[in-house]
Amino acid sequence: MEEPAIVTEGLRKSYGRVTVLDGVDLVAPRGQVLALLGPNGAGKTTTVRILSTLVTPDAGTARVAGFDVRREPQRVRAAISLTGQYAAVDELLTGEENLVLAARLAHLPRARLRSAAAEMLDLFDLTDAARRPVRTYSGGMRRRLDLAVSLLSRPQVLFLDEPTTGLDPRSRNALWAVVRDVVTAGATVLLTTQYLDEADELADRVVVVDHGRVIADGTAAALKSAVGTATVEVALADGTRRSLPTDGSVADVRRLLGDVEPLDVAEWRVRTPTLDDAFLALTGQPAVATPAAPQPALAGASPTSRPAPTGPSTTEQR
Amino acid sequence: MTTVDLSPRPLPDPPGPLDAARDVTAFVGRSLRRSTRQLDTLLLAVMLPVMLLLLFVYVFGGAISAGMEYVDFVVPGIVLLTAGYGAATAAVDVASDLGNGIVDRFRSMPVPVTGVLTGHVVASLVRNAVSTALVVGVALLVGFDPVASPGEWCAALGVVALFVLALTWVSVAIGTVASGPEAASGFTFFILFLPYVSSAFVPVDTMPSVLATIASWNPVTPVADAVRGLLLGLPLDGALGAAVAWCVGIAVAGRLGAGLLFRRTP
Numbered sequence: 001m002e003e004p005a006i007v008t009e010g011l012r013k014s015y016g017r018v019t020v021l022d023g024v025d026l027v028a029p030r031g032q033v034l035a036l037l038g039p040n041g042a043g044k045t046t047t048v049r050i051l052s053t054l055v056t057p058d059a060g061t062a063r064v065a066g067f068d069v070r071r072e073p074q075r076v077r078a079a080i081s082l083t084g085q086y087a088a089v090d091e092l093l094t095g096e097e098n099l100v101l102a103a104r105l106a107h108l109p110r111a112r113l114r115s116a117a118a119e120m121l122d123l124f125d126l127t128d129a130a131r132r133p134v135r136t137y138s139g140g141m142r143r144r145l146d147l148a149v150s151l152l153s154r155p156q157v158l159f160l161d162e163p164t165t166g167l168d169p170r171s172r173n174a175l176w177a178v179v180r181d182v183v184t185a186g187a188t189v190l191l192t193t194q195y196l197d198e199a200d201e202l203a204d205r206v207v208v209v210d211h212g213r214v215i216a217d218g219t220a221a222a223l224k225s226a227v228g229t230a231t232v233e234v235a236l237a238d239g240t241r242r243s244l245p246t247d248g249s250v251a252d253v254r255r256l257l258g259d260v261e262p263l264d265v266a267e268w269r270v271r272t273p274t275l276d277d278a279f280l281a282l283t284g285q286p287a288v289a290t291p292a293a294p295q296p297a298l299a300g301a302s303p304t305s306r307p308a309p310t311g312p313s314t315t316e317q318r
Numbered sequence: 319m320t321t322v323d324l325s326p327r328p329l330p331d332p333p334g335p336l337d338a339a340r341d342v343t344a345f346v347g348r349s350l351r352r353s354t355r356q357l358d359t360l361l362l363a364v365m366l367p368v369m370l371l372l373l374f375v376y377v378f379g380g381a382i383s384a385g386m387e388y389v390d391f392v393v394p395g396i397v398l399l400t401a402g403y404g405a406a407t408a409a410v411d412v413a414s415d416l417g418n419g420i421v422d423r424f425r426s427m428p429v430p431v432t433g434v435l436t437g438h439v440v441a442s443l444v445r446n447a448v449s450t451a452l453v454v455g456v457a458l459l460v461g462f463d464p465v466a467s468p469g470e471w472c473a474a475l476g477v478v479a480l481f482v483l484a485l486t487w488v489s490v491a492i493g494t495v496a497s498g499p500e501a502a503s504g505f506t507f508f509i510l511f512l513p514y515v516s517s518a519f520v521p522v523d524t525m526p527s528v529l530a531t532i533a534s535w536n537p538v539t540p541v542a543d544a545v546r547g548l549l550l551g552l553p554l555d556g557a558l559g560a561a562v563a564w565c566v567g568i569a570v571a572g573r574l575g576a577g578l579l580f581r582r583t584p
Binding site: 052053054065074075077078079080081082084086087088089090091092093097101104105106107119120122123133149151153154155156181182185186187 | 324337348420422424
């Protein structure tokens with residue numbers, strides 16, 4: 001049987017006295033999407049950096065594409081691509097030049113360098129900007145170029161570290177579509193995210209991490225059933241609020257709204273579960289970023305960390 | 319929609335020396351392209367020494383007695399100042415690469431990652447060849463009158479190139495530990511002052527004894543003496559050997575330090 005694309009056992013990593021990873025076990029079968037879900041400081045990025053050979057673990061083993069990250073890092077590197085949280089492209093070069101450089105470093109045949117770059121520019125809707133220096137690109141364009149650079153080498157395993165943080169909804173949806181195409185084509189994707197809906201949308205398996213440990217591991221559906229369902233939230237004119245559980249279907253939402261219609265409804269919305277809800281369900285505590293994390297916990301900052309996708313988006317996919 | 323093949327590539331054979339050479343060539347190409355996009359930096363690397371040259375020759379020169387036409391004395395010093403300043407900008411390139419995450423990408427690829435540094439060093443040598451040529455051109459216009467044979471010209475330029483190589487590797491090492499491009503660019507000013515306490519602009523024996531001692535140990539002194547001796551047909555008194563030894567030593571130390579600092583993993 002073919003070895004899974006990613007296998008880790010007991011990964012540990014500390015920086016000084018701060019334990020970042022405290023024994024992480026992961027398995028990502030080939031051709032699937034594995035989502036690492038957790039708040040800031042949970043150890044997601046460190047895990048990705050270990051799996052992409054940038055950081056050496058203190059203990060434990062990690063195999064990617066059949067190779068040990070410590071003993072055979074060059075073989076691992078030949079099989080992977082990494083897209084980090086910040087666009088890692090050369091600001092002074094044009095988009096096309098960045099891609100041709102990546103093609104050279106991926107040892108594509110000389111005759112393919114330009115055509116491969118052109119295909120990626122087209123796929124990511126950057127053809128018009130191809131000859132412009134990246135420094136003139138918008139944030140979204142940079143991220144698209146960054147992903148294009150990663151995909152140009154046609155990796156077996158693609159690491160995406162918080163790929164949609166800071167993207168507008170349209171760019172996010174486009175990125176999700178590309179991720180699905182990549183997986184359909186046979187690659188394996190490991191993505192980290194703070195957003196439950198993103199993990200739900202893309203992942204075959206979701207691993208929830210907190211304080212360097214895996215606290216849940218299962219299918220997105222299993223995680224969701226542990227977290228609970230969407231609710232219709234209603235605010236009445238007199239200030240009272242109601243939270244009505246729904247299965248998210250049009251019929252159910254219509255029925256619930258029919259029930260409250262005679263009342264004086266000031267505002268209503270469908271609220272899908274967030275990372276906070278998942279943490280509440282799994283740990284009995286809301287998600288809290290560890291103090292060492294550089295940013296405040298986005299997931300814990302507001303009751304709904306993201307606008308809920310309209311209607312029953314969580315049930316329509318696949 | 320487009321049909322782009324996104325299916326995983328079969329794993330290539332482990333890269334060999336030829337692949338490594340191709341990768342380094344690609345990094346050199348990248349750095350050279352970057353240089354052509356930063357013409358303002360190149361312009362500054364020429365304008366600054368030219369202005370200092372004019373200042374030294376026309377403002378201070380009359381008051382400095384160097385035992386020869388002052389323009390002849392000072393041009394080799396100005397050439398080294400140009401080279402030092404130009405080489406130091408490599409620190410900024412390395413620091414900005416490390417700052418924006420592109421080095422992490424290169425590190426996650428099966429390429430010899432210190433090739434990034436080699437790219438910056440080769441580009442620095444090319445940039446400095448251009449700026450040195452321009453500065454020497456201006457020097458000839460304001461009365462610089464070398465008597466060197468073609469062989470001596472080649473030797474002098476070779477010493478300047480070694481000097482650039484040595485300072486560039488040191489700059490690259492500084493760039494790997496600088497907290498950012500701004501901190502790295504501060505280093506360029508330190509390099510800019512290095513030639514002042516040496517024989518680059520005034521003879522060492524005119525300085526107070528403490529400074530003269532420092533200046534005689536400043537590696538810029540034998541390099542300046544060697545270049546001046548070669549171009550003006552003066553006795554070298556071992557300056558050439560000392561200059562080459564200093565430059566090779568500093569280049570090797572800088573290369574090793576830069577490699578170690580760059581490869582360290584957190």
